[in-house]
Amino acid sequence: MKHTENIRCRAAAATTESRWVRWLLIGVSLTFLGLFLAMPLAAVFAQALSRGWAMYVRSLGDSDALSAIRLTLLVALIAVPVNTVFGVAAAWAIAKFQFFGKSVLITLIDLPYSVSPVISGMVLVLLFGRQGWLGPWLEARGIHVVFAVSGIVLATLFVTFPFVARELIPLMQAQGTEEEEAARLLGASGWQTFRRVTLPNIKWGLLYGVILCNARAMGEFGAVSVVSGHIRGETNTMPLHVEVLYNEYNTTAAFAVASLLALLALVTLVLKSVLQWKTGEQLTPEEQGYTGD
Amino acid sequence: MGIEVRNITKTFGTFAALRDVSLGVATGELVALLGPSGSGKTTLLRIIAGLEEPDPGSGAILFHDEDVARRRVSSRRVGFVFQHYALFRQMTVFENVAFGLRVRPKRLRPSRNLVKYKVLRLLKLVQLESMANRYPHQLSGGQRQRVALARALAIEPKVLLLDEPFGALDARVRQELRQWLRRLHDEIHLTSVFVTHDQDEALELADRVLVMNEGRIEQIGTPDEVFHRPATEFVVKFMGQVNFFHGRLEGDKVHFSTMAWDWPEHAGASTQPARVFVRPHELDVDVERNGQPSLQAVVTRIHSAGPNVRLELRAASGEPLCAELTQERFRSLNLSVGNTVYVTPRDVTVFADESPK
Amino acid sequence: MTLKQHSILPGFGLTMGFTLFYLSLIVLIPLAGLLLKSATISWDQFYAAVTDPQVVASYKITFGASLVAASVNAVFGLAVAWVLVRYSFPGKNIVDAMVDLPFAMPTAVSGIALTAIYAPNGWIGRWLDPLGIEVAYTQLGIMVALTFIGLPFVVRTLQPALEDMDVEIEEAAASLGATRLQTFVRVIFPAIMPALLTGFALAFARALGEYGSVVFISGNLPMKTQIVPLLIMTKLEQYNYAEAAAIAVVALGASFAVLLFINIVQWWSRRYAA
Numbered sequence: 001m002k003h004t005e006n007i008r009c010r011a012a013a014a015t016t017e018s019r020w021v022r023w024l025l026i027g028v029s030l031t032f033l034g035l036f037l038a039m040p041l042a043a044v045f046a047q048a049l050s051r052g053w054a055m056y057v058r059s060l061g062d063s064d065a066l067s068a069i070r071l072t073l074l075v076a077l078i079a080v081p082v083n084t085v086f087g088v089a090a091a092w093a094i095a096k097f098q099f100f101g102k103s104v105l106i107t108l109i110d111l112p113y114s115v116s117p118v119i120s121g122m123v124l125v126l127l128f129g130r131q132g133w134l135g136p137w138l139e140a141r142g143i144h145v146v147f148a149v150s151g152i153v154l155a156t157l158f159v160t161f162p163f164v165a166r167e168l169i170p171l172m173q174a175q176g177t178e179e180e181e182a183a184r185l186l187g188a189s190g191w192q193t194f195r196r197v198t199l200p201n202i203k204w205g206l207l208y209g210v211i212l213c214n215a216r217a218m219g220e221f222g223a224v225s226v227v228s229g230h231i232r233g234e235t236n237t238m239p240l241h242v243e244v245l246y247n248e249y250n251t252t253a254a255f256a257v258a259s260l261l262a263l264l265a266l267v268t269l270v271l272k273s274v275l276q277w278k279t280g281e282q283l284t285p286e287e288q289g290y291t292g293d
Numbered sequence: 294m295g296i297e298v299r300n301i302t303k304t305f306g307t308f309a310a311l312r313d314v315s316l317g318v319a320t321g322e323l324v325a326l327l328g329p330s331g332s333g334k335t336t337l338l339r340i341i342a343g344l345e346e347p348d349p350g351s352g353a354i355l356f357h358d359e360d361v362a363r364r365r366v367s368s369r370r371v372g373f374v375f376q377h378y379a380l381f382r383q384m385t386v387f388e389n390v391a392f393g394l395r396v397r398p399k400r401l402r403p404s405r406n407l408v409k410y411k412v413l414r415l416l417k418l419v420q421l422e423s424m425a426n427r428y429p430h431q432l433s434g435g436q437r438q439r440v441a442l443a444r445a446l447a448i449e450p451k452v453l454l455l456d457e458p459f460g461a462l463d464a465r466v467r468q469e470l471r472q473w474l475r476r477l478h479d480e481i482h483l484t485s486v487f488v489t490h491d492q493d494e495a496l497e498l499a500d501r502v503l504v505m506n507e508g509r510i511e512q513i514g515t516p517d518e519v520f521h522r523p524a525t526e527f528v529v530k531f532m533g534q535v536n537f538f539h540g541r542l543e544g545d546k547v548h549f550s551t552m553a554w555d556w557p558e559h560a561g562a563s564t565q566p567a568r569v570f571v572r573p574h575e576l577d578v579d580v581e582r583n584g585q586p587s588l589q590a591v592v593t594r595i596h597s598a599g600p601n602v603r604l605e606l607r608a609a610s611g612e613p614l615c616a617e618l619t620q621e622r623f624r625s626l627n628l629s630v631g632n633t634v635y636v637t638p639r640d641v642t643v644f645a646d647e648s649p650k
Numbered sequence: 651m652t653l654k655q656h657s658i659l660p661g662f663g664l665t666m667g668f669t670l671f672y673l674s675l676i677v678l679i680p681l682a683g684l685l686l687k688s689a690t691i692s693w694d695q696f697y698a699a700v701t702d703p704q705v706v707a708s709y710k711i712t713f714g715a716s717l718v719a720a721s722v723n724a725v726f727g728l729a730v731a732w733v734l735v736r737y738s739f740p741g742k743n744i745v746d747a748m749v750d751l752p753f754a755m756p757t758a759v760s761g762i763a764l765t766a767i768y769a770p771n772g773w774i775g776r777w778l779d780p781l782g783i784e785v786a787y788t789q790l791g792i793m794v795a796l797t798f799i800g801l802p803f804v805v806r807t808l809q810p811a812l813e814d815m816d817v818e819i820e821e822a823a824a825s826l827g828a829t830r831l832q833t834f835v836r837v838i839f840p841a842i843m844p845a846l847l848t849g850f851a852l853a854f855a856r857a858l859g860e861y862g863s864v865v866f867i868s869g870n871l872p873m874k875t876q877i878v879p880l881l882i883m884t885k886l887e888q889y890n891y892a893e894a895a896a897i898a899v900v901a902l903g904a905s906f907a908v909l910l911f912i913n914i915v916q917w918w919s920r921r922y923a924a
Contacts, residue, residue, distance in 0.1 A: 116859025219756025
């Protein structure tokens with residue numbers, strides 16, 4: 001209601017700019033976005049297809065490319081569910097209970113956002129590398145972390161750590177605890193309360209967090225680059241494979257693999273917009289009205 | 294006894310929300326917890342429901358003579374209606390009401406058909422049969438309120454607790470629902486407690502009213518008792534507008550302004566300062582002295598649009614007064630602003646000032 | 651004082667226990683390892699490592715390029731946010747969704763795409779080259795990449811602030827005789843200033859640590875186009891872990907200082923909140 005009202009009011013002459021200013025601003029903005037967003041995106045596909053469709057398909061069918069795709073999927077398949085479970089657990093504890101030190105905990109969960117990817121990878125090398133604290137001990141037992149798949153998984157877990165939790169905490173805080181209390185008073189067990197009341201209320205927000213988490217997990221470069229060792233066919237994820245190909249002046253193949261990642265980004269954006277619309281719908285003002293504050 | 298609360302204390306940090314509160318609610322009785330915000334009434338209700346715990350070591354809560362302290366919330370069988378209803382927004386009206394039946398352990402869960410039968414019967418009771426497939430956001434406030442009530446009743450609760458049941462509704466719907474809830478209570482006779490900050494609501498609806506202030510019970514009594522024989526100054530002031538006079542108790546009389554009033558409760562010989570309260574409708578207004586001791590005052594404002602006429606007056610001593618007359622009486626006096634009148638109390642409430650300043 | 655208030659909802663112990671355990675395992679212990687590692691060298695060695703001329707040059711490059719990129723984003727991001735919130739034009743929803751592209755696009759992809767565009771034979775590079783402007787493999791290229799990466803931070807923090815602005819306040823300003831420009835400068839801009847500062851700081855913080863989108867376009871020349879994350883990477887490749895850790899500690903300190911600044915801005919901006 002309020003939104004449409006605002007739009008109508010804004011059309012009023014007193015609170016809008018002259019036509020000339022409006023179109024100037026729109027023009028400047030679109031030019032800027034065109035240069036900085038649309039052009040790089042277009043460049044990826046143009047370069048990937050610059051030597052024809054057949055070449056494109058051959059680049060993607062290369063065995064190293066395929067193993068990079070497999071590894072990327074594997075890493076995401078581990079990191080995303082684990083961080084999703086963590087995100088739901090953390091959001092439940094933080095949003096549904098009052099306890100001492102809550103804001104400190106939220107800050108700590110946010111930490112990986114503010115750590116450079118290179119440093120994120122590096123802390124793993126310091127812990128698990130050949131000269132690291134735990135590296136020699138693990139290596140003596142045949143466990144390799146650095147320059148191995150497990151290191152890539154750990155690095156991905158680190159950089160995608162906050163995504164689901166950060167999406168759910170504000171949503172669950174806004175929804176309050178009354179519905180859950182009502183369910184408990186009506187005789188529901190803890191698990192029934194979560195599955196039948198909480199989960200349906202957060203499902204779109206949860207999916208949103210999962211999609212962002214997945215995009216980062218599949219696209220992470222810096223942190224993974226430090227721990228991977230760039231072993232072709234073994235520890236190269238898709239972004240790493242792009243780098244290897246690019247540095248070998250195999251530009252077309254590099255952009256072919258990159259185009260898959262760009263497609264992933266586009267799919268992510270579409271899903272994100274759809275879910276934003278869904279979650280926005282979930283919290284329309286009139287619905288918020290009856291759930292209280 | 295339907296609900297018994299024994300010596301409950303509750304503190305949040307350093308704030309004492311409840312101080313040694315005890316209360317008994319008879320089986321089938323409808324009791325109102327009345328008080329201003331922050332008086333502890335909602336905390337008391339939430340403690341009865343088990344949503345909050347009283348301070349460790351303080352008192353007990355009994356439902357039908359059974360201590361429920363050890364009972365898990367989910368097995369207390371409390372029907373609770375939240376102030377903002379807390380309806381499950383992703384479920385239809387039917388699913389909301391059926392929820393309590395469907396989450397029972399398998400061996401206690403009614404069959405599909407029985408659930409359907411029970412829910413539809415409840416929806417009929419709250420006059421929402423046609424809304425079964427709507428979602429909460431498609432309902433009006435009053436309808437949501439009734440869904441919340443049906444949902445609470447579905448688990449066949451031992452007691453029904455309502456937190457500000459009409460707080461979020463507009464005035465007209467509130468009046469209708471109030472009368473409807475009273476009829477419903479007379480029909481099902483469930484031990485019920487509701488919280489309100491509106492004294493009219495409490496007086497009209499409840500069998501007994503419990504007035505709370507700053508975590509303490511000021512008075513428990515029937516609406517009549519609370520209104521006509523208030524136990525404390527707080528209750529007098531909370532029950533509506535009242536005229537206040539400083540006075541003094543002497544023998545078995547109370548003296549205030551130019552008047553004296555018999556007050557046999559004060560048999561002591563000592564003279565003591567007192568505080569005297571007179572409700573606007575307990576002030577008689579006349580245009581001439583009628584022989585009784587009276588107060589001279591000037592009419593400063595007249596509100597005549599309403600069932601009664603309210604007069605704002607200024608006494609000769611300068612203090613403002615308020616009086617309420619029937620429309621007939623007002624017409625027979627033929628008053629207008631600026632007239633001089635003589636007011637005589639019909640009834641007074643007196644409290645001895647224990648600590649004179 | 652009780653650590654946790656009573657609640658009838660279950661699962662606090664389980665979820666909190668798991669949260670703390672997992673947080674420690676994945677985030678806190680590794681970061682503590684970094685601090686311990688940098689503590690294995692003496693203070694003098696630490697100081698020498700972080701003040702080496704090559705290291706100082708990389709601080710300057712990173713800091714300067716990040717500052718320029720965040721400033722460019724503050725200006726154009728404000729225009730973009732304004733246009734998206736206030737005006738309607740065909741394709742607006744698509745443009746709005748596209749703003750998140752730098753979030754969604756893997757940084758390595760952005761990096762090679764920007765390099766391709768700004769290389770001397772690229773779509774833009776070929777027009778700039780005759781003018782004597784080199785972008786790829788220069789500091790200008792670093793700025794371009796960091797601008798790309800920081801844009802969504804400014805736009806996404808400004809959008810809600812602009813949406814929440816009460817139209818009545820602008821109407822009041824107009825009714826009191828203010829021109830549209832005066833209303834913007836005196837009424838709207840002060841109101842969105844905290845959001846703009848926050849967006850600027852977020853973009854700046856992200857730029858300080860950015861690696862993937864810069865590594866391809868920067869050329870990685872020591873003293874000229876070597877940013878801090880690249881320098882750390884180089885030290886790691888030389889197995890010079892202690893120095894790498896020392897530089898990383900300084901970089902982390904800078905990121906946390908920016909975060910602290912953001913928190914102060916947020917706290918300051920709430921001083922008028924009802």
